[in-house]
Amino acid sequence: METVADFKEIVDVIKASGGEAFKRCFQCGLCDTVCPWNRVTTFSMRKIVRQATFGLTEIESEDIWRCTTCGRCPQHCPRDVQQIESGVALRRIATEYGVFPPAAKPIKTISASLVAEGNPLNEERKKRGDWAEGLSVKTFTEGMEILYFPGCYLSYDPRMKKVARATAKILKQAGVDFGILGPKENCCGESIRKTGDEELFKRLARENIKTFIDNGVKKILVSSPHCYHTFKNEYSEFMVDFEVVHISQFLFELINEGRLEITKEYGKKVTYHDPCYLGRHNGIYDEPRGVLEKIPGLELEEMVDSRVDSLCCGGGGGRIWMETPKGERFSDLRLDQAMEIGAEELVTCCPYCITNFEDSRLNRDNAEAIEVKDITEIVAEVI
């Protein structure tokens, strides 16, 4: 393997995945000013873009694996350089050559698990629907109001299964006619695509699309902003168009339509964290706050970085599967921000955010001072 990737190859791949936007860069450095990495270490997207322009990017470098695709720098770039697409293009070359620095090594195991079992957690496909045991959740059939697609983490991760169960409880209480696909559900493929494995993404997407069509699915309810983003914005590349709703939007709708009644108070001070793929990437800021504001007794206060300026949890772009050393975790900073305003609970609605925040919380000396909750867990308690 060459130490420096071939210029023509880099240019070709970048062209194929978003044009030559990186050539528009005039090195202003605004991207580095807003990038969360520069709160914990030194990292320069500006430098990566400059190197890509001249075909000098070292694909062995861990730097090309750092970007969490949080979406902050593209919103500030005066030249529309499309840093995320250019960064993913570089990862595609690295993936093609099988060049993974130590931090990105877990991706090989993740890919094998996605191929064999349809999830990144090395869990058995046949157990995908086990989270719903004892809840009388039906298998989806054509004609039902909505397909509930919990995604990988809510299907298998012990912490996140509680969120899937809370969601099922709410849907039943609201009288929603819903079903799940259980073992027929596959990972949506969003994050593996961002690590550069385009072929595996396409394979997962095609399998899911075939399952949706075969089962007469028209409307999909998701818990993960990553599933939301890829079903809504990326599956359309396959000439399909499903209606996709995130749970925060659906809860807002159910409450406003009077299908879901809040009957209890929730006397706590909470703060809401905007997941990058719900907020910056898809503009959904108001509905989750709208749900929390409907709960009597709940005091909602904003953290210093909120809405469009939300601080990334560190889990996007496949980083959820990579090791981030202590001292470099954005989620630690986010917990600090929540505690600075005296929040008793940090609330969000993304499995990656919750996983990272719980990890940060448990690594603190004062872990009991704050709780991390999914918005559905709060709603399930007050209905």
Ligand code: SF4
């Ligand atoms: S903000 Fe855009 S133009 Fe400025 S250095 Fe970054 S990529 Fe280049």
Ligand code: SF4
């Ligand atoms: S998308 Fe986010 S993490 Fe990636 S380089 Fe830009 S600001 Fe940094």
